[in-house]
Amino acid sequence: MIPSSQSRVRVMVVEDSLVIRQLLAHIIARDPRLIVAATVASAEEALQEIGRVQPDVVSMDIRLPGMDGLEATRRIMAERPTPIVVIADSIEDSSLKISMNALRAGALSVVEKPVGVTSAGYDAIASTICTQLYIMSQVPVVRQRSFSWRPPTNPPRSEREDLWASARPALMAIAASTGGPPALAKVLGAFPADFPIPILLVQHMGAPFMEGFASWLNGLTSLDVRLAQEGEVPAAGRVYVAPGDRHLALSSTGALRLSADPPIGSQRPSATYLFRSMAQFAGPRGIGVLLTGMGEDGAQGLVEMRQAGGYTLAEHESTAVVYGMPAAAVRMGGARASLPLDLIAPRLLGLARGEGE
Structure with a gap:
């Protein structure tokens, strides 16, 4: 049974490349668990639209014009906590460093960016992207709360x-x-x-x-x-x-x-x-x-x-x-x-x- 559009996970795609943005939208649209809620070309637009769109999960590019994906992640997690999956180029060292820092800032996972439908490994990459978006949409991200902690009572030592x-x-x-x-x-x-x-x-x-x-x-x-x-x-x-x-x-x-x-x-x-x-x-x-x-x-x-x-x-x-x-x-x-x-x-x-x- 295919989920209704109301029960599908709503994805906001943040990607400056029109080609990759359309490719990601195509990949997401093929998955019956997901629906494309919005596609935007910049971090600034993402921050402006996220309150209106209310996505369940964000697909975040790292290299963006103006504000980069790291700063966008920080802002989203501070202002409107939402699960974020980083879509990153795995080749460039600088991009990798930004991706890892985005994880430190609150993004939940990082997956490889698709290149094209005819590229080697495309189906596996597309499947991984969809699975990660779906799984991470279920994680209840919140601003860090204070907590009262007591050490558990340890069982008797063997x-x-x-x-x-x-x-x-x-x-x-x-x-x-x-x-x-x-x-x-x-x-x-x-x-x-x-x-x-x-x-x-x-x-x-x-x-x-x-x-x-x-x-x-x-x-x-x-x-x-x-x-x-x-x-x-x-x-x-x-x-x-x-x-x-x-x-x-x-x-x-x-x-x-x-x-x-x-x-x-x-x-x-x-x-x-x-x-x-x-x-x-x-x-x-x-x-x-x-x-x-x-x-x-x-x-x-x-x-x-x-x-x-x-x-x-x-x-x-x-x-x-x-x-x-x-x-x-x-x-x-x-x-x-x-x-x-x-x-x-x-x-x-x-x-x-x-x-x-």
Whole structure:
């Protein structure tokens, strides 16, 4: 059954190129879940029209005449919070940096810009754009609210967890999805350059953007952030980001392993794949962290890490942009602690330094 026009997701397209604007409108119009509510050629026009149009989601170009997409995102999120999906050219470094900063400013995801109906990969790109617009339209974006937070009552420690207290941590794995880039920037940006253990990182994002994401994150933290390489031995003070469309795992030798194994829960890289390897090969010397994100990826892996004696932590509902992945971890018993974003870095720094909780 095709949804009525009243029940379809209303999309505002912000794109200065007439050709791309028409192409995006064509792509959106073909999807029965979506309807084009408006197309505009500038950020200024978008800000002027958004109150009248009242879109459910905005498709935002980054390179615009006058005000760019980053500033437009900031203004929309401050004045009329609306889910925003960034449509970006994945080639240019400057465009990538603006795209990542737009995520930090409140945009929910970034997807590759279509070139033309005859270009390679057009159907896949078009499908990704529509799916992201539909999914992100469901995210309840609001101005950041104040919250009252109390630490949850921790369950009794198991014998494996008591063993953890005497084993200095050797490695940390951290994962996020929707809302992840700003959360990761906040957590990793609080760590000093002499952070004593390596960090393995999974962020759900389109493959073409992963190198730019790692570079952007590298500029926001004292740590050395890079894409993970097969066989690399992780070193303290470095962050190893799972590359696009490959699982990242710890191997039995302690080196990094990249895998083309099938996706887990439609995700590759998968947080559960990484956490599972940490449970197997780091055991009680591993720390697992699950931040904001849709779905349940990472929850089962965090359960396995906790069962192996590792320290596991999930972002608290009060700060998560999407309380999906961390909620699943808490529900399944995988999170030993649940903390709001501001308290996560101090806790992790203390644990990494062997100071306990």
